[in-house]
Amino acid sequence: MNKWQQIWNKRKDNLENVDVKNPRAVFAELIRLDGYDSAGITSELLSYFEHQYDYLKAALKCIGGGCIFEVGCGAGAWLYLFARDGYTIGGLDYSSALIDIAKKILPADKLSEIICAGADELPTDKKYDAVISTGVFSYFDDLAYAERVLEKMLDKSLRAVAVLDIYDKAFEDELLAERRRAIENYDERYRGLKKLFIPRTFFEEFAARHKLTVRFATNNRGGYVNAPYTYHCFMEKNYDELFCNGQRFIRDGTRFEFYDARRQSQ
Ligand SMILES: C[S@@+](CC[C@H](N)C(=O)[O-])C[C@H]1O[C@@H](n2cnc3c(N)ncnc32)[C@H](O)[C@@H]1O
Numbered sequence: 001m002n003k004w005q006q007i008w009n010k011r012k013d014n015l016e017n018v019d020v021k022n023p024r025a026v027f028a029e030l031i032r033l034d035g036y037d038s039a040g041i042t043s044e045l046l047s048y049f050e051h052q053y054d055y056l057k058a059a060l061k062c063i064g065g066g067c068i069f070e071v072g073c074g075a076g077a078w079l080y081l082f083a084r085d086g087y088t089i090g091g092l093d094y095s096s097a098l099i100d101i102a103k104k105i106l107p108a109d110k111l112s113e114i115i116c117a118g119a120d121e122l123p124t125d126k127k128y129d130a131v132i133s134t135g136v137f138s139y140f141d142d143l144a145y146a147e148r149v150l151e152k153m154l155d156k157s158l159r160a161v162a163v164l165d166i167y168d169k170a171f172e173d174e175l176l177a178e179r180r181r182a183i184e185n186y187d188e189r190y191r192g193l194k195k196l197f198i199p200r201t202f203f204e205e206f207a208a209r210h211k212l213t214v215r216f217a218t219n220n221r222g223g224y225v226n227a228p229y230t231y232h233c234f235m236e237k238n239y240d241e242l243f244c245n246g247q248r249f250i251r252d253g254t255r256f257e258f259y260d261a262r263r264q265s266q
Helices: 001-008 021-031 042-062 077-084 095-105 143-156 170-181 200-209 261-265
Strands: 065-069 086-092 111-116 128-134 159-166 210-218 230-236 239-246 247-252 255-258
Touching: 001 042, 001 111, 021 042, 021 077, 021 095, 042 077, 042 159, 042 230, 065 077, 065 143, 086 095, 095 111, 095 210, 128 143, 143 159, 143 200, 159 170, 200 210, 200 230
Parallel strands: 065 086, 065 128, 086 111, 128 159
Antiparallel strands: 159 230, 210 230, 239 247, 247 255
16 A cells, blocks of 8 residues: 555544535535645635536536546545536545545435545446546556556546546646745655656547547636646547437537437427
């Protein structure tokens, strides 16, 4: 078990002191558990993440009431929001502590599967409209591992694969300089806790090999300290039609629309 995994395994929830009927309070606790608490959970940070969620939902262009799987879901902060919006959800994380919390907080009637395993062991038998991963790829050892995970994500996805908060190789020196400036004894405190920086060409080449469309978005909003040094990558399979939950959807530009065979034959 590497040092990062040991850290994620030690996360402890404070849910007994959270009003579980208040979704914003629950989301704040899940974000804290997922490690975004280095500077405290401020309302500015919460608004940043809520905006990030709306952005992700729009970017995924999910067909109504779709299904979403998250690799490295942690305590399930994003899955919690997707479930509240009516999506069927699934998630995987290698931290047994965080998966136990996710099991406790995510609504059972929306949860299709929740798995404690390494990302490269992702089972792909159950499929989802979109398979996402947020703030996770920077914890991987190397690009070979990242590529194995992407292969699994693609296999599990019916349509879209989205990787968010990727540490940009182009900004590696800048980010490390900023962390050394902001955190006392940074190198000592983070010894053995490496971060993986990935160039955009890694995703472009993966997309080209698998005939996917690929687009990038810059994460330039304030609110979270590392955001300016990260980017998002959205990849899509080039189907003209797809089948989900026993129904047929056909491509209309960049969207998929429900295909109603009865209306077509009238
Ligand atoms: C910063 S947290 C992000 C959690 C969640 N995606 C979010 O954005 O709130 C990173 C998560 O990635 C998980 N993780 C890191 N490397 C992993 C791996 N190789 N396999 C599975 N999970 C991993 C950690 O356990 C942790 O829950």
